[in-house]
């Protein structure tokens with residue numbers, strides 16, 4: 001039976017990416033070596049990193065004021081690298097928008113480093129909306145926001161004009177739609193929510209914002225290290241980067257960001273139309289802030305939970321459960337998910353209503 005994987009992360013990837021990765025594990029580019037045993041200094045391995053950086057720049061139209069790097073440690077290490085690289089050691093201050101679980105983890109790390117102001121928070125309503133009226137203090141070193149809140153299922157549809165450098169955690173919607181990179185000073189994300197397998201973070205750094213904090217930054221945590229070494233400072237995760245490269249080549253082949261954003265929009269419209277139409281379900285998130293990547297919904301009658309769970313599992317759907325701290329359901333519809341899989345879920349929801357409504 002075909003499996004429809006609605007996982008919130010790691011993301012699903014196109015079949016051809018799995019096929020190419022499998023082949024490369026056995027015999028990489030006819031070198032007779034596995035990608036797992038090849039030196040990260042091998043010219044063909046370095047070519048993998050260069051291609052992945054080049055494709056990221058090309059697909060996202062990254063201006064030459066910015067540099068693209070890949071590091072390990074996922075987005076969680078970026079929570080630490082951001083204040084290390086951007087918050088002044090003496091009298092430094094950061095401003096954060098608190099829109100969810102991940103934003104609050106980023107805030108916790110910044111607080112270890114210095115004064116951290118939360119300009120607004122939607123924690124009062126379980127992060128079911130994006131705060132829109134707040135002021136960004138002009139005396140802070142940077143403003144940090146989270147474009148897509150993977151757990152609650154909200155997404156920023158626009159970004160504030162910031163008087164200070166703007167930093168964005170785009171872990172779960174990078175590469176899913178068009179973004180004007182020049183409006184941001186730093187964008188980062190774990191790669192496992194749209195770009196490739198787990199094992200890396202991507203960062204898109206405006207070069208001129210670095211080197212201004214007066215901090216003695218540990219070598220690995222310094223963005224400049226990875227810029228100078230073209231993301232090959234130490235033994236990097238060749239296999240995971242290769243997966244990202246294959247995935248970005250797939251994305252380019254199908255038509256890049258303009259095409260994928262159309263597909264993603266069609267999927268989320270189909271999904272939300274059913275959540276709204278179907279009398280058995282409700283969407284907990286403010287309509288204008290709904291995420292195109294992660295659609296959250298709840299049963300109006302929790303007593304029917306076992307019946308609904310049995311039905312979607314029987315249809316080959318997996319990983320539909322909401323995050324453990326919010327409950328309900330969450331359909332994550334990352335780039336590689338075909339609309340046919342969303343249709344399978346919608347059909348189950350319809351059949352459920354017919355049976356129990």
Ligand SMILES: *Cc1c(COP(=O)(O)O)cnc(C)c1O
Nearest residue numbers: 074075076102148150171172190
């Ligand atoms: C998943 C996620 C993270 C954490 O990513 P890791 O790579 O596991 O550290 C951070 N921010 C957002 C928005 C996420 O979706």
